[in-house]
Amino acid sequence: MEQTVEEKLKALYELQTIHTKIDRIRQVRGELPMEVADLEDDVAGLETRIQKIKAELDDLEDDIVTRKNLIKDSQANIKKYETQLNEVKNNREYDAISKEIEIQGLDIQVSEKKIREFGFEIATKTQVYEKALADLEARKSDLDAKKEELGTITSETQKEESELTAQAETATKGIDGRLLIAYNRLRKNAKNGLAVVTIQRDSCSGCFNQIPPQRQSDIRQRKKIIVCEHCGRILVDEQMAMEAETA
Numbered sequence: 001m002e003q004t005v006e007e008k009l010k011a012l013y014e015l016q017t018i019h020t021k022i023d024r025i026r027q028v029r030g031e032l033p034m035e036v037a038d039l040e041d042d043v044a045g046l047e048t049r050i051q052k053i054k055a056e057l058d059d060l061e062d063d064i065v066t067r068k069n070l071i072k073d074s075q076a077n078i079k080k081y082e083t084q085l086n087e088v089k090n091n092r093e094y095d096a097i098s099k100e101i102e103i104q105g106l107d108i109q110v111s112e113k114k115i116r117e118f119g120f121e122i123a124t125k126t127q128v129y130e131k132a133l134a135d136l137e138a139r140k141s142d143l144d145a146k147k148e149e150l151g152t153i154t155s156e157t158q159k160e161e162s163e164l165t166a167q168a169e170t171a172t173k174g175i176d177g178r179l180l181i182a183y184n185r186l187r188k189n190a191k192n193g194l195a196v197v198t199i200q201r202d203s204c205s206g207c208f209n210q211i212p213p214q215r216q217s218d219i220r221q222r223k224k225i226i227v228c229e230h231c232g233r234i235l236v237d238e239q240m241a242m243e244a245e246t247a
C-alpha cells in the first residue's frame with residue numbers, strides 16, 4: 001500500500017533520529033583516540049626534553065668539577081713557585097716566577113667566575129627541569145584518565161551502537177527507494193549528518209535560516225515533502241519530534 005506523505009515524513013524522521021544517536025556515539029568515541037594520541041605525543045616530547053635538560057645539568061656539574069680541579073692545580077703551582085722564590089739567584093728569575101704566580105692567580109679568578117656562572121645556570125635550568133617534570137606528571141595522569149575513559153566508552157557504546165544499527169536497518173526498510181537515496185545524499189553532504197530537521201523558532205534547525213510563515217504552515221500540513229530553501233534539508237514540523245519521542 002502506498003504511504004501517505006505524513007507516513008513517509010515520520011519514517012524519515014525516525015531514521016534520522018536513530019542515525020543522529022549513532023553519530024553522537026561515534027563522535028564521542030571518535031575524538032577520544034585522537035586525544036589519547038595527542039597526550040602520548042606530549043608525554044614523549046616532555047620525556048625527551050627532560051632527558052636533554054638532565055644531560056645539560058650533568059654537563060654543567062662536570063664543568064664545575066673541571067674548574068675546581070684547575071683551581072687546585074693552580075694552587076699547587078703557586079705553592080711550588082713560592083718555594084722556588086726562596087731559592088732564586090737573581091732579579092730576572094724572581095720576576096719570571098712572580099709573573100707565573102700572577103698568571104696562576106688570574107686563572108683561579110677566571111675559574112671562580114666560571115663556577116659562579118655555571119651555578120647560576122644550574123639554578124635556572126633546575127627550575128625549568130622541575131617545571132617539565134611537573135608537566136609530565138600532569139600529562140601522564142591526563143593520559144591515564146583518557147585511556148580509561150576510552151576503554152569504558154568503547155565497551156559501553158559497542159552494544160548500544162549495534163542495537164541502533166539494527167534499528168536503522170529496520171527503519172530503512174519502511175522508506176521508499178528514491179526518498180532514501182535523497183536522504184542518504186543529504187546526510188552525506190551535511191556536516192552534522194542531518195538530512196531531516198525540525199522547524200525551531202521559525203527557522204530550519206539544520207542551517208538556522210528563517211522559514212517564511214506560509215512555508216511553515218505548509219510543512220505542518222504534512223501533505224508535501226518540503227525542503228529548506230537554503231540548505232535543501234527535508235523539513236518536518238516541531239510536533240513530529242514530540243510524536244517521535246512518545247512513540
Ligand SMILES: [Zn+2]
Pocket residue numbers: 204205206207208209228229230231232233
Ligand atoms: Zn536549512
